[in-house]
Amino acid sequence: MKITVIGAGNMGGAIVRGLVAQNAVAAENITVTAAHASTLDKLKKACGQGLNTTTDNAEAVAGADVIILAVKPWLLLGVLEEIAPRIAFREQVIVSVAAGVSLSQIDSTLQRYSSDRVIFRAIPNTAISVAASTTLLCRGDNATDKEVELVNAVFEPLGTVVELPESRLNAAMAVTSCGIAYVMRFVRATVEGAVELGLSPDQALGLCIDTLAGTSALLGKNGSHPEAEIDKVTTPGGLTIRGLNAMEEAGFSQSVIKGLRASLPSKD
Ligand SMILES: NC(=O)C1=CN([C@@H]2O[C@H](COP(=O)(O)OP(=O)(O)OC[C@H]3O[C@@H](n4cnc5c(N)ncnc54)[C@H](OP(=O)(O)O)[C@@H]3O)[C@@H](O)[C@H]2O)C=CC1
Protein backbone atom coordinates (compact mmCIF):
# COMPACT_ATOMS: atom_id res chain seq x y z
CA MET A 1 0.00 0.00 0.00
CA LYS A 2 1.21 3.52 -0.86
CA ILE A 3 0.07 6.46 1.24
CA THR A 4 0.28 10.21 0.83
CA VAL A 5 -0.19 12.36 3.92
CA ILE A 6 -0.87 16.05 3.32
CA GLY A 7 0.18 17.89 6.48
CA ALA A 8 2.83 16.64 8.92
CA GLY A 9 1.81 18.15 12.26
CA ASN A 10 0.51 16.48 15.43
CA MET A 11 -1.82 14.23 13.47
CA GLY A 12 -0.20 13.76 10.05
CA GLY A 13 3.27 13.42 11.59
CA ALA A 14 2.03 10.90 14.19
CA ILE A 15 0.31 8.81 11.50
CA VAL A 16 3.51 8.67 9.44
CA ARG A 17 5.76 7.92 12.43
CA GLY A 18 3.32 5.32 13.72
CA LEU A 19 2.98 3.47 10.41
CA VAL A 20 6.75 3.29 10.03
CA ALA A 21 7.36 2.30 13.68
CA GLN A 22 4.73 -0.46 13.52
CA ASN A 23 6.20 -1.73 10.21
CA ALA A 24 2.71 -1.30 8.76
CA VAL A 25 3.93 0.70 5.75
CA ALA A 26 7.56 1.14 4.71
CA ALA A 27 8.86 4.73 4.75
CA GLU A 28 9.61 4.33 1.02
CA ASN A 29 5.87 3.86 0.40
CA ILE A 30 4.86 7.04 2.21
CA THR A 31 4.90 10.53 0.76
CA VAL A 32 4.30 13.40 3.13
CA THR A 33 3.92 17.15 2.69
CA ALA A 34 4.00 20.18 4.98
CA ALA A 35 4.06 23.95 4.64
CA HIS A 36 7.71 24.13 5.67
CA ALA A 37 10.63 21.96 4.52
CA SER A 38 12.03 22.05 8.08
CA THR A 39 8.97 20.10 9.33
CA LEU A 40 9.66 17.41 6.75
CA ASP A 41 13.37 17.26 7.58
CA LYS A 42 12.50 16.49 11.21
CA LEU A 43 10.10 13.75 10.15
CA LYS A 44 12.72 12.24 7.84
CA LYS A 45 15.14 12.10 10.74
CA ALA A 46 12.55 10.18 12.76
CA CYS A 47 11.40 7.83 9.99
CA GLY A 48 14.49 7.30 7.85
CA GLN A 49 15.75 8.82 4.64
CA GLY A 50 13.51 6.52 2.56
CA LEU A 51 10.51 8.69 3.44
CA ASN A 52 9.36 10.75 0.44
CA THR A 53 8.80 14.39 1.30
CA THR A 54 7.78 17.48 -0.66
CA THR A 55 6.09 20.82 -0.09
CA ASP A 56 4.18 20.36 -3.38
CA ASN A 57 0.80 18.85 -2.47
CA ALA A 58 -0.31 18.21 -6.06
CA GLU A 59 2.90 16.36 -6.88
CA ALA A 60 2.63 14.30 -3.68
CA VAL A 61 -0.65 12.72 -4.69
CA ALA A 62 0.73 10.69 -7.62
CA GLY A 63 0.73 6.91 -7.14
CA ALA A 64 -0.92 6.81 -3.70
CA ASP A 65 -3.63 4.26 -2.90
CA VAL A 66 -4.77 6.36 0.05
CA ILE A 67 -4.51 10.15 0.37
CA ILE A 68 -4.80 11.39 3.96
CA LEU A 69 -5.61 15.06 4.45
CA ALA A 70 -4.19 16.24 7.79
CA VAL A 71 -4.15 20.02 7.53
CA LYS A 72 -6.13 22.39 9.76
CA PRO A 73 -9.88 22.38 9.00
CA TRP A 74 -9.89 25.91 7.56
CA LEU A 75 -7.17 24.93 5.06
CA LEU A 76 -8.77 21.66 3.97
CA LEU A 77 -11.01 22.76 1.10
CA GLY A 78 -8.25 24.95 -0.38
CA VAL A 79 -5.79 22.04 -0.28
CA LEU A 80 -8.44 19.83 -1.92
CA GLU A 81 -8.79 22.35 -4.78
CA GLU A 82 -5.02 22.22 -5.15
CA ILE A 83 -4.77 18.42 -5.42
CA ALA A 84 -8.13 17.59 -7.08
CA PRO A 85 -6.91 17.92 -10.72
CA ARG A 86 -4.22 15.31 -9.95
CA ILE A 87 -6.39 12.76 -8.12
CA ALA A 88 -7.11 9.50 -9.94
CA PHE A 89 -10.67 9.25 -8.61
CA ARG A 90 -11.89 5.79 -7.59
CA GLU A 91 -8.35 4.40 -7.84
CA GLN A 92 -7.33 6.67 -4.97
CA VAL A 93 -9.23 6.82 -1.71
CA ILE A 94 -9.41 10.17 0.09
CA VAL A 95 -9.42 10.30 3.89
CA SER A 96 -9.87 13.58 5.75
CA VAL A 97 -8.93 13.76 9.42
CA ALA A 98 -10.13 17.36 9.71
CA ALA A 99 -12.54 18.00 12.57
CA GLY A 100 -15.82 19.68 11.67
CA VAL A 101 -15.55 19.46 7.86
CA SER A 102 -18.35 17.22 6.63
CA LEU A 103 -18.30 14.56 3.93
CA SER A 104 -20.76 16.68 1.95
CA GLN A 105 -18.51 19.77 2.14
CA ILE A 106 -15.61 17.70 0.85
CA ASP A 107 -17.78 16.06 -1.77
CA SER A 108 -19.12 19.37 -3.11
CA THR A 109 -15.56 20.65 -3.50
CA LEU A 110 -14.63 17.56 -5.52
CA GLN A 111 -17.80 17.09 -7.58
CA ARG A 112 -16.64 19.19 -10.51
CA TYR A 113 -13.55 17.03 -10.88
CA SER A 114 -15.24 13.62 -10.97
CA SER A 115 -18.62 11.93 -10.64
CA ASP A 116 -17.07 8.92 -8.87
CA ARG A 117 -15.49 9.98 -5.60
CA VAL A 118 -14.52 7.83 -2.61
CA ILE A 119 -14.25 9.86 0.57
CA PHE A 120 -13.82 8.92 4.21
CA ARG A 121 -13.49 10.87 7.42
CA ALA A 122 -11.22 9.47 10.10
CA ILE A 123 -10.82 11.13 13.49
CA PRO A 124 -7.89 9.68 15.44
CA ASN A 125 -6.66 10.98 18.77
CA THR A 126 -3.13 11.94 19.74
CA ALA A 127 -2.56 8.49 21.30
CA ILE A 128 -1.97 7.51 17.67
CA SER A 129 1.64 8.55 18.37
CA VAL A 130 1.91 5.52 20.70
CA ALA A 131 -0.25 3.23 18.54
CA ALA A 132 -3.13 3.53 21.02
CA SER A 133 -5.57 5.75 19.12
CA THR A 134 -9.30 5.32 19.09
CA THR A 135 -9.89 6.25 15.46
CA LEU A 136 -13.45 7.09 14.46
CA LEU A 137 -14.25 6.24 10.85
CA CYS A 138 -17.09 7.39 8.58
CA ARG A 139 -17.43 6.11 5.08
CA GLY A 140 -18.83 8.15 2.22
CA ASP A 141 -21.96 6.87 0.45
CA ASN A 142 -20.31 5.03 -2.39
CA ALA A 143 -17.35 3.46 -0.55
CA THR A 144 -17.06 -0.29 -1.10
CA ASP A 145 -16.18 -2.81 1.63
CA LYS A 146 -12.80 -3.28 -0.06
CA GLU A 147 -12.10 0.44 0.24
CA VAL A 148 -13.17 0.36 3.89
CA GLU A 149 -10.70 -2.51 4.41
CA LEU A 150 -7.95 -0.44 2.80
CA VAL A 151 -8.58 2.50 5.14
CA ASN A 152 -8.79 0.14 8.13
CA ALA A 153 -5.39 -1.23 7.16
CA VAL A 154 -3.97 2.28 7.64
CA PHE A 155 -5.47 2.95 11.07
CA GLU A 156 -5.75 -0.50 12.71
CA PRO A 157 -1.99 -0.83 13.32
CA LEU A 158 -2.23 2.48 15.21
CA GLY A 159 -4.93 1.52 17.70
CA THR A 160 -8.59 0.60 17.39
CA VAL A 161 -10.98 1.72 14.66
CA VAL A 162 -14.65 2.39 15.35
CA GLU A 163 -16.89 2.89 12.33
CA LEU A 164 -19.96 5.03 12.88
CA PRO A 165 -22.41 7.20 10.92
CA GLU A 166 -21.38 10.82 10.40
CA SER A 167 -24.36 11.99 12.48
CA ARG A 168 -22.59 10.58 15.59
CA LEU A 169 -19.06 11.61 14.69
CA ASN A 170 -18.89 14.94 16.51
CA ALA A 171 -20.28 13.51 19.75
CA ALA A 172 -17.84 10.61 19.61
CA MET A 173 -14.97 12.96 18.77
CA ALA A 174 -15.72 15.01 21.90
CA VAL A 175 -15.21 11.83 23.94
CA THR A 176 -12.24 10.28 22.12
CA SER A 177 -10.18 13.11 20.63
CA CYS A 178 -11.01 16.14 22.77
CA GLY A 179 -11.32 13.63 25.61
CA ILE A 180 -7.56 13.09 25.71
CA ALA A 181 -7.22 16.72 26.83
CA TYR A 182 -10.08 16.42 29.31
CA VAL A 183 -8.65 13.33 30.97
CA MET A 184 -5.20 14.97 31.01
CA ARG A 185 -6.71 17.96 32.82
CA PHE A 186 -8.21 15.57 35.39
CA VAL A 187 -4.74 14.05 35.83
CA ARG A 188 -3.19 17.49 36.26
CA ALA A 189 -5.78 18.47 38.87
CA THR A 190 -5.19 15.18 40.71
CA VAL A 191 -1.46 15.84 40.84
CA GLU A 192 -2.03 19.40 42.11
CA GLY A 193 -4.36 18.10 44.82
CA ALA A 194 -2.02 15.28 45.79
CA VAL A 195 0.93 17.66 46.14
CA GLU A 196 -1.17 19.71 48.56
CA LEU A 197 -1.69 16.48 50.51
CA GLY A 198 2.08 15.99 50.70
CA LEU A 199 3.03 13.72 47.77
CA SER A 200 5.76 14.69 45.32
CA PRO A 201 4.50 15.55 41.81
CA ASP A 202 6.31 12.53 40.29
CA GLN A 203 4.92 10.16 42.85
CA ALA A 204 1.42 11.60 42.44
CA LEU A 205 1.60 11.31 38.64
CA GLY A 206 2.82 7.70 38.80
CA LEU A 207 0.03 6.74 41.21
CA CYS A 208 -2.55 8.53 39.05
CA ILE A 209 -1.37 6.70 35.90
CA ASP A 210 -1.67 3.36 37.74
CA THR A 211 -5.15 4.30 38.96
CA LEU A 212 -6.24 5.20 35.41
CA ALA A 213 -4.98 1.81 34.20
CA GLY A 214 -6.91 0.07 37.01
CA THR A 215 -10.08 2.05 36.24
CA SER A 216 -9.75 1.25 32.56
CA ALA A 217 -9.30 -2.48 33.31
CA LEU A 218 -12.35 -2.56 35.59
CA LEU A 219 -14.51 -0.95 32.92
CA GLY A 220 -13.00 -2.61 29.86
CA LYS A 221 -12.08 -6.12 31.07
CA ASN A 222 -14.80 -6.60 33.70
CA GLY A 223 -17.41 -4.78 31.64
CA SER A 224 -18.52 -3.03 34.85
CA HIS A 225 -20.80 -0.02 35.02
CA PRO A 226 -19.06 3.08 36.49
CA GLU A 227 -21.75 3.61 39.14
CA ALA A 228 -21.48 -0.04 40.29
CA GLU A 229 -17.72 0.41 40.70
CA ILE A 230 -18.26 3.68 42.58
CA ASP A 231 -20.63 1.86 44.97
CA LYS A 232 -17.84 -0.62 45.75
CA VAL A 233 -15.47 2.21 46.73
CA THR A 234 -17.84 4.40 48.70
CA THR A 235 -18.03 2.94 52.21
CA PRO A 236 -21.16 4.36 53.88
CA GLY A 237 -20.06 7.18 56.16
CA GLY A 238 -16.56 6.73 54.71
CA LEU A 239 -14.03 8.90 52.98
CA THR A 240 -14.73 8.53 49.24
CA ILE A 241 -18.31 9.72 49.47
CA ARG A 242 -17.09 12.86 51.24
CA GLY A 243 -14.67 13.47 48.41
CA LEU A 244 -17.23 12.77 45.69
CA ASN A 245 -19.83 15.02 47.28
CA ALA A 246 -17.30 17.85 47.63
CA MET A 247 -16.37 17.41 43.94
CA GLU A 248 -20.03 17.49 42.89
CA GLU A 249 -20.63 20.58 45.03
CA ALA A 250 -17.88 22.22 42.97
CA GLY A 251 -19.66 21.18 39.76
CA PHE A 252 -17.60 18.18 38.63
CA SER A 253 -20.19 16.25 36.55
CA GLN A 254 -21.82 19.41 35.21
CA SER A 255 -18.42 20.79 34.17
CA VAL A 256 -17.65 17.65 32.20
CA ILE A 257 -21.08 17.60 30.52
CA LYS A 258 -20.85 21.32 29.71
CA GLY A 259 -17.36 20.83 28.30
CA LEU A 260 -18.47 17.99 26.03
CA ARG A 261 -21.38 20.10 24.76
CA ALA A 262 -19.02 23.00 24.05
CA SER A 263 -16.76 20.64 22.07
CA LEU A 264 -19.24 20.23 19.21
CA PRO A 265 -18.24 22.11 16.06
CA SER A 266 -20.43 25.17 15.44
CA LYS A 267 -23.05 24.75 12.73
CA ASP A 268 -22.13 27.76 10.55
N1 LIG B 1 -4.61 17.28 17.18
C1 LIG B 1 -5.62 16.43 17.42
O1 LIG B 1 -5.80 15.88 18.52
C2 LIG B 1 -6.58 16.10 16.32
C3 LIG B 1 -6.56 16.78 15.13
N2 LIG B 1 -7.46 16.45 14.15
C4 LIG B 1 -7.43 17.17 12.88
O2 LIG B 1 -6.16 16.96 12.27
C5 LIG B 1 -5.87 18.07 11.43
C6 LIG B 1 -4.46 18.53 11.67
O3 LIG B 1 -4.36 18.95 13.01
P1 LIG B 1 -2.96 18.97 13.77
O4 LIG B 1 -2.10 17.89 13.24
O5 LIG B 1 -3.28 19.02 15.20
O6 LIG B 1 -2.42 20.38 13.25
P2 LIG B 1 -0.90 20.89 13.17
O7 LIG B 1 -0.93 22.37 13.14
O8 LIG B 1 -0.08 20.20 14.21
O9 LIG B 1 -0.42 20.35 11.74
C7 LIG B 1 -0.83 20.88 10.53
C8 LIG B 1 0.19 20.50 9.47
O10 LIG B 1 -0.27 21.00 8.23
C9 LIG B 1 0.84 21.54 7.54
N3 LIG B 1 0.35 22.49 6.56
C10 LIG B 1 -0.11 23.76 6.73
N4 LIG B 1 -0.50 24.28 5.56
C11 LIG B 1 -0.28 23.31 4.62
C12 LIG B 1 -0.46 23.25 3.23
N5 LIG B 1 -0.99 24.28 2.53
N6 LIG B 1 -0.11 22.12 2.59
C13 LIG B 1 0.41 21.07 3.27
N7 LIG B 1 0.61 21.07 4.59
C14 LIG B 1 0.27 22.18 5.25
C15 LIG B 1 1.70 22.16 8.61
O11 LIG B 1 3.01 22.32 8.11
P3 LIG B 1 4.19 23.00 8.99
O12 LIG B 1 4.35 22.09 10.19
O13 LIG B 1 5.38 22.98 8.10
O14 LIG B 1 3.71 24.36 9.35
C16 LIG B 1 1.58 21.10 9.70
O15 LIG B 1 2.55 20.11 9.51
C17 LIG B 1 -6.90 19.16 11.74
O16 LIG B 1 -7.81 19.25 10.68
C18 LIG B 1 -7.57 18.68 13.01
O17 LIG B 1 -8.93 19.04 13.06
C19 LIG B 1 -8.35 15.42 14.28
C20 LIG B 1 -8.39 14.71 15.43
C21 LIG B 1 -7.55 15.00 16.56
Ligand SMILES: O=C(O)[C@@H]1CCC=N1
Ligand atom coordinates in the same frame (compact mmCIF):
# COMPACT_ATOMS: atom_id res chain seq x y z
O1 LIG C 1 -9.38 20.65 19.06
C1 LIG C 1 -9.60 20.31 17.89
O2 LIG C 1 -10.23 21.06 17.13
C2 LIG C 1 -9.11 18.97 17.38
C3 LIG C 1 -10.26 18.10 16.98
C4 LIG C 1 -10.34 17.03 18.01
C5 LIG C 1 -9.15 17.19 18.81
N1 LIG C 1 -8.46 18.23 18.42
